Amino acid sequence: MLRLISTFVVLAAALGSSQAAPTGAPLPGQYVRGDDSGTLTIRRDEQNKLVFEIDSIGGHCHECKVTGVIRGTIGYADRLIGDEDDSKCEISFSSNPSSVVVKPIAEDECREYCGFRAYFDGTYRRPSATCSRSGRQALRDRFLLLYRAHRYPLATSTLQTLIGECREFMGSIELDQVRNDLALSQYHNGDFSRCLETLDATSAGEERDEEELMSVLQPCDADNYIDVAKATWFNRALCKKAMSKLR
Structure with missing residues (x-):
């Protein structure tokens, strides 16, 4: 059974910074x-x-x-x-x-x-419209609709847009949830190498198992991240297995 990370609303995101140095009182x-x-x-x-x-x-x-x-x-x-x-x-x-x-x-x-x-x-x-809470949720909702309809190329491009525009302001948990969803969409699209590349970019992709993860994260941070890590390792094994069948 595939592990599709469910959609969570996480507050984050923002407009690109201005080139000018910030000056003056802040706006509401x-x-x-x-x-x-x-x-x-x-x-x-x-x-x-x-x-x-x-x-x-x-x-x-x-x-x-x-x-x-x-x-x-x-x-x-x-x-x-x-x-x-x-x-x-x-x-x-x-x-x-x-x-x-x-x-x-x-x-x-x-x-x-x-x-x-x-x-x-x-x-x-200040968040842009795309990277605001509602904007990011809308993209993730759109992805789920496309994924469930087996429209994997469009599902893939939807999450690539989300990561490309909002990555800097997504926390590690949300970002790796999205990467897992993207990897599964790439898997179903037959792009197994890209699936592995996407998962390798996650924090869990740098570690082999829970023991290694616990050695690099503080206990509270590891507890919050472990479900995403387990999904990453499961999905990575899935993509590796598919790759091996092509050889």
């Missing part, structure tokens, strides 16, 4: 950091204040969560729950229409908002 909207490693939401609250929320994730499932208000190009983090003192975490926000560069000014104070292996600084980009 939702922005995504590379590899789906963080999101930045900027909006106006009921008092018309410009407020922000940052959620990011690092190794071993460590996270950052920072909220606060933006005045000009400086963000002032809300104090942590249970902390009687006002927050000293100040953050620089500089932007152009498609991206926001985030950098803590008071790094020691801002570290309190993050786990040991997480950080929130970096460039966050």
Whole structure:
């Protein structure tokens, strides 16, 4: 039985960055950091204040969560729950229409908002229509319809478009789910060598088995990825078997 990775909605994606250096106060909207490693939401609250929320994730499932208000190009983090003192975490926000560069000014104070292996600084980009949550979901839904209708060439090109345009802002789990679906479409299209090339590009493609995978990933990260890894190894064996029959 073939293992087709089911469609999941994962927040990520963005427009290509502008060549100009980001300057000025940030515009309201939702922005995504590379590899789906963080999101930045900027909006106006009921008092018309410009407020922000940052959620990011690092190794071993460590996270950052920072909220606060933006005045000009400086963000002032809300104090942590249970902390009687006002927050000293100040953050620089500089932007152009498609991206926001985030950098803590008071790094020691801002570290309190993050786990040991997480950080929130970096460039966050506004998603394009194709790479937004709904846009990526639409492409994956289209792929499933084409796959189930045995229209494998079109199914293949649909996922190639998704990876080609949105790869930079897809997390490793989502990206390798899509690669597995692409590989199976290539398999059914008789393109066994491309199937193997696609699976070799996954994180699991670099490891032979679960033991090797556990040796290179933190336990929490391995637990989150293991189902995708098992599907990758299963599908790779499928394509290798098909290749061997051609010799």
